[in-house]
Amino acid sequence: MWPADMSVPKVGVLVVNLGTPDEPTAPAIRRYLRQFLSDPRVIEIPRLVWWPILNGPILLSRPRKLVERYAGIWMEGGSPLLVYSQRQAFGLEKTLRARGHEVEVEIGMRYGNPSLESALQKLRDKGCERILTLSLYPQYAASTTATVVDEVCRIASRMRNQPEMRFIKRFHDFEPYIDAVASKIEHAWSEGSRPEKLVMSFHGLPRRCADLGDPYCKDSYGTARALAKRLDLTDDQYLVTFQSRFGPAEWLQPYTEPTLIKLAESGVRHVDVVCPGFLADCLETLEEISIECRDAFMNAGGQQFRYIPCLNDDQQWVEGLTSLVLDHLQGWPTRAHGD
Template sequence: MDLQLETQKYGVLLVNLGTPDEPTASAVRRYLKQFLSDKRVVDVPRPIWWPVLNGIILPIRSPKVAKAYQTIWQDDSPLRTIGQAQASALQQRLLIDFGIDCPVELAMTYGNPSIPDAMARLQQAGVERIVVMPMYPQYSATTTASVADAVNAAVANIRHIPELRMVHHYYHHPLYIKALAGSVKSHWQQHGRSDLLMMSFHGIPQRYAKLGDPYPKHCEATAEAVANALELKPEQWQLTYQSRFGREPWLQPYTDETLESLPAKGTKSVDIMCPAFAADCLETLEEIAEENKEVFVEAGGEQYRYIGALNDSPCHIKLLSVLVAEQLNGW
C-alpha cells in the first residue's frame, strides 16, 4: 500500500473495553459501575436500573469478580499488559511496513488508561489526525459504538479538535481470518486435534439484535470463514455465545450449556477459541479456560483446550497495521 500522507502528524488510539485498576472489590466496583452505567451496554430506564445496579449488582458481584481477577492477575491486568504490548508492537510495525512514524496510545472505554487521557497525550505529541482502532472485530453497539461515544465525549470541550477516523469492524478481513486459522493450525500442530472446534463469542441480549445490532451476523460470518479456511465439516465446529448477564434471553446457543451437553452426545474432546476477543482477559482466561473447562469435564468430557487470543502475535499486529494504513490512505 503506497501511502501519500500530508504534513499533519498522525496518531493511533487503540481501544479495548476496560479493566479494574487492581483485583480488589473496591476497584472492581468502580470499574463495573462505569461499565454497567453505559446506556449502550444496559439500556434499561435509569430509574429502574440505578436501584438494581447500586443496591444489588455492585455489592454482590464486585467481591465475586474481584476473586476471579485474582486468579489471572500478575503484575497487572492481562488485558492492560497485552494492550500495551500491542500498542508498542503496532507503532513499530507501522514504521517498518509503511514508513509511518506515529505514536500509538492504548486506551480503555472503562477504567485506565482512559480515552480522554490517551487522546490528551496524542495531542500533546502534536497529533492532528487520529485513527481510532476499537479492538472489536465484530461491530456491536455495546462495544464499538461505546468507543465512538467516549471519543466524542472526550473532544466535546476541546477547542481545536483533531480529525478522526475509526475502524468500524474487521470481522471478515482476510488477514483477520488468516490469523485466526493460523492460530488454530499452530495449536493443532503442537497438541493434536480434538473432536470439535468451538468458537465462543461474547454474547449480547437477543433484543439488541432484533433492534438492528449486526453483531450476530458478523460473528456467524467470522466463524464460517474460519471453518472454511480450516476445511472443517459442519459437524467439526460450532459457534456459541458466552458471558450472558441478567435474566433476559441472550444470543444462543450458550457456551456453558453447550459444553455441558456435548459429552453425552459423544464429543469427548474440545478445542475452544474466542474470536471476538483481541486480547486475553477475564472472560477468556478465567471464564473460558478455567470455569467452562470444569463444566465440560464434570459432564464427562475428557480433553478441553483453550486456544489463546491473537494478543500481540506478529500476524495480529500485521493485521492491525494494515487496518490503520487503510484508514490513512488518501487522508
C-alpha cells in the same frame, strides 16, 4: 496572514479496548463496574429501573465475588487485557515505523485506566491533528464499538481545536485477522490431536439488541464462516456459541457452557474452544472458558478440553493490525516529508 508552519499534519492512532479494574481488589472492581454498567449503551434498561439494581445488589456483592477470579489471572503489569492491549499498541507503532510511517499510537480504555481522555490528550500533545480510532472489537456492536465512538466524540466536543477523526467500524472478516486466528488454531493442532469439535465462542449479546438491528450476531457468524473456510472445516466440525450472558433476559444462543455439557453428554470426548471476538485474553476467556467451561465439560463426561489463547501479542497479528490501520489511513500522509 497564514501561520509560518505549513507542515503536513501529524497522524495518530487511538487503540481502544473495553477496560479493566486497576487492581484485583473489591474497591477497584467496584469503581470499574460502576462506570461500565452505568453506560446506557451497555445496559439498555431505563435508568429509574436499573439504578437501584446497580447500586444495590450488584455493586454491593459482585465486586467481592470477583476478587479471587481477577487475582487468579493477574499479570505483573496488570490485567491480561491491559497488558496485551498495550503490547498490541506498542507493536503497532513499532511496525508502522519499520514500514516507514511516522504515526503516533496511544492506548486507551473505554472504562477504567488509561482513560480515553488521557490517551487522546497525549496524541494531541504530540501534535496529532489527524486521529484514527481503532477499537479492538472485530465484530461491531452498539455496546462496544459504538460507545467508543460516542465517548471519543464527546471528548472532542469539548475541544476548541478538534482533530480530524476517523473510526474503524469492524474487521470481522479482514483476511489478516482470520489468518492470524487460524494460525493460532493450527499451531495448537500441530502440538496435539485435532478435536472432535471446534467451538467458536463469542461474547454474548441480549437477543433484543439483535432484534432491534444490532449486526453483532451477523458479524460473529461471518467470522466463524471465514475461519471454517480458512481451516477447511465442514459444518459438522465446528459450532458457534455465545458466552458471558448477564441477567435474566434471553441472549444470543446457543450458550457456550450448556452447549459444552450437551456435547459431552452426547459422547463427544475432545473439544477445542477458541474465542475469536476477544483479541486479548481476559477474565471471560482465562476464567470463564479455560476454567469454568472446562470443568463443566469434564464433569459431564468429556475427556479432553483445550482452550486456544487469544491473539494477544502474536507477531502475525501485529503485522495484520498494521495492515488494517494503513488501509484506513489512506489519504493521510504518514511518511517523512509527506512522501
